[in-house]
Amino acid sequence: MNIRQLEVFRAIMRDGTITAAANSLGISQPAVSKLLAYLEDQLGYPLFERIGGRLAPTTEAHILYGDADHVFRQLEALSSLARDVGASKIGLIRIGASLPLAYSVLPVTLAAFGNHHPEVKIHLHTLPKREIAEALSLGDVDVGVTLSPILAPTMRVEKLFSAKVVAVLPATDPLAAEATLTPSMLAGRRLISYGSHAEFGAALDEAFASEGQRRDVSIQIASSVGALPLVRQGLGIALVDELALWSPIEGIVSRPFRPTVPTPVSLTINQARPQSRFVASFSDCLRQAFAGASQSSIGATAEDSTAASRKT
Template sequence: MRARQLEVFCAVMRAGTVTAAARDLNISQPALSQILLHTEDELGLTLFERIKGRLHATEIAHELYPEAERVFAGLEALRRHAIDLRDGRVGLVRMAASAPPAMSFLPDAIAEFRQDYSSVALRSHIAPVASMTQMVLSGDISIAVSLSDAAHPSLNIEKLGEVPMVCILNEGHRLTAHKEMTLSDLADETLISYRANTLPGHRLMRVAQKEGIEFSPEIEVDASISVLPFVQNGLGVAVVDGLMPWHSFPGIAVRRFLPETQLPVTILTNREHQLSPAHEGLLAAIRKSFKNKVAQL
């Protein structure tokens, strides 16, 4: 399967229809359909069945798709790296982080890194944990900073430490009179927090079970920063990580959450890739900055 055929196959599998895939790739539907037909002819496999004018992926297509996405991600990473080389950006550090590290201790780490590596370009992303894991594995980034310590056979996971979860409320909420909060205290409130299948969600579920109550947020989020407009507008009370600089946002009150529930802060790197001196310099700055941040919490 050639690169263009791989791109078209993945696009159709993602989009679900030829129309949407052609729009995503900015090509005509007939051209896309022709590429699919040539792909099937060359492979000797039926990837899609045409039923009542619509394309339906076969079991073979579903079997090939995960590997096709992995290979395509690798090709995309190679293409971007080639562009960096072409543009003379050989000294390039690529990293990503979830929002809490990116908005708390990473700016200080990057400032220190830039003092020692001013000629090295830095490419930074904010991304969810699942995306960062795939980006590290594909080589699109070399360093990820996350709030997850989930093991992966191809990743080095360095635990920097832990941060507590906190309760955040609208500054006019009646519960701001409390210095500390438990889930039981929030039983009559609209709870805003993480989905149950996330690491923070799992930890809060265990807390709820010990208190003999159910952890069932009425408003679920994937990223803690998403709770901000809800709380500011008085739509509920949130239990989230304490790493975000919540005190810097207007209209927000922060209270200690009990029992103390910690979340890990980790650095993810690829076991198979040797880091450059610049990347190692950034890691050193990240460790130092996190240590300073934790001392302030």
């Protein structure tokens, strides 16, 4: 039994006559009769009997028809899916992202991307940079978005945004009145920040050492996302990437930290792996999201926004 014979059998069952089946399939009546005869010969039993000049399905034909119809409906669905994939209507993009980016710029980015490609499935993996680099190398993700570049021979890196470390503190803290904060100004305060062995920890240690200070971290965190509830609870001042306050949070403000400690946002693809057709569109949406953020103030709080509107 082959697909063509099964197709003829299904058409006769559905249309009732060989003539109608031939018309629906776009082939001749003799071709339909011949294919049906071959099928019955292979099966070893008849599928139709002629009663009063008409074809009547046998019991065996009724038994086979349900599964035959199901098979062809699946084939038709597969053909439709293949056409949609070819027209870029349906697909998949797999994104590896650092946690702060997943909580800040990516929701805006993915909303814009979804408007352009509503049928495309998105797999978002929030991972440390080391694991994102590994996933890119293995081809488990199509694109990586991290707070620093992934450096490897086959990786193509694009710097998207010049983020920096900021001080995040309660709006009621006296230091919130300062335009910028320095290591000397933070002396004696409880700090919430990355460990010295973390990617930006060493740079922060050097910034403190440049003013003769020692960075004494009271609460060590792995991601800036985890710092915000701690600051809100009054447990200290956080020195974290500015993406932590991408959206305003009532009662919390951020202030520039000097000396500057950069945390550049990078987009990375592995040129040694086949690329999803949707990486370019996703990248465009990500660039637009950062362009919009550059025109506003990342981390502006309700208090800051109100003050700014009064000045204007």
